[in-house]
Amino acid sequence: MSDYYWPMYPPTELHMDYITQIRYSITIDDDPDVLKIEMVNLHHSRPTPEHRTLIPERYNKYAQSLFWKYYLYIALYNNFNRRRNQKRYKKFWPTLLKYIVFLDNVVEAFIRPCLDIRRDEIRNYRCTNFEEYNITEFLLGFHDPKSVKFFRSRCPENIERMALEDFNWEKLLQRLPEEIAGPKYGYDIDSVPDEDWEAIWDAVEGWYSKPIDIQWITSWVQWEDDSGNIVGKDRGGMAGSSGRDIARSSGGDVAGRSDSGAAMGFDTSFMA
Numbered sequence: 365m366s367d368y369y370w371p372m373y374p375p376t377e378l379h380m381d382y383i384t385q386i387r388y389s390i391t392i393d394d395d396p397d398v399l400k401i402e403m404v405n406l407h408h409s410r411p412t413p414e415h416r417t418l419i420p421e422r423y424n425k426y427a428q429s430l431f432w433k434y435y436l437y438i439a440l441y442n443n444f445n446r447r448r449n450q451k452r453y454k455k456f457w458p459t460l461l462k463y464i465v466f467l468d469n470v471v472e473a474f475i476r477p478c479l480d481i482r483r484d485e486i487r488n489y490r491c492t493n494f495e496e497y498n499i500t501e502f503l504l505g506f507h508d509p510k511s512v513k514f515f516r517s518r519c520p521e522n523i524e525r526m527a528l529e530d531f532n533w534e535k536l537l538q539r540l541p542e543e544i545a546g547p548k549y550g551y552d553i554d555s556v557p558d559e560d561w562e563a564i565w566d567a568v569e570g571w572y573s574k575p576i577d578i579q580w581i582t583s584w585v586q587w588e589d590d591s592g593n594i595v596g597k598d599r600g601g602m603a604g605s606s607g608r609d610i611a612r613s614s615g616g617d618v619a620g621r622s623d624s625g626a627a628m629g630f631d632t633s634f635m636a
């Protein structure tokens with residue numbers, strides 16, 4: 365799962381310098397089933413886009429969301445690095461840095477294998493690790509080992525055996541705070557006004573400060589509760605052993621977001 369890419373320690377300043385010097389972007393290709401990835405080295409005196417690789421077009425919305433999140437967090441780093449020791453930023457700062465390194469690892473693990481794939485084969489290429497990252501992002505929203513371990517202990521189905529296409533990405537975008545979802549700014553970091561960065565910081569910190577949303581998870585997959593009962597949505601079309609789905613079976617259309625798994629009878633106190 366995606367916690368493979370989670371760093372043990374926050375990065376050094378030198379590591380962050382390496383990470384922040386490259387920016388990737390997605391552009392269209394003459395082949396409608398393929399997209400181009402271009403890169404810019406921001407340390408060059410005249411940064412110029414260069415072709416990096418090709419990816420399958422079906423990954424467009426997932427790659428777009430990944431790059432947006434990656435560069436959003438890097439922008440938070442650039443905007444608040446000088447104030448990182450202030451009380452407002454100090455607590456969340458190490459988590460932000462770990463997520464930047466994590467996303468850098470995900471990006472490179474997605475792009476590098478594509479370098480060795482021929483143009484006439486890239487449209488059919490499937491990156492298993494990238495799909496697992498996106499499923500984890502969709503269901504859990506966290507990628508630290510502790511959260512992923514909790515998910516593994518309660519979800520009867522392995523993420524490795526789930527299909528990315530089974531999950532409605534638009535539902536995820538609707539669930540996320542608009543400051544971090546992407547559409548508000550057209551997935552363009554350069555379109556974010558300076559006055560919005562404080563609100564974006566609050567939104568990102570708030571997102572990772574919330575408990576795991578059991579109600580959201582069980583609207584998509586099954587889950588083992590504290591009594592050992594299997595509840596939630598059976599993706600095969602059957603209700604869990606509780607005799608019903610926790611959420612409506614229309615697929616993730618949950619009325620509101622639970623702020624605590626305890627509201628649904630789950631003990632998540634050990635996650636604190």
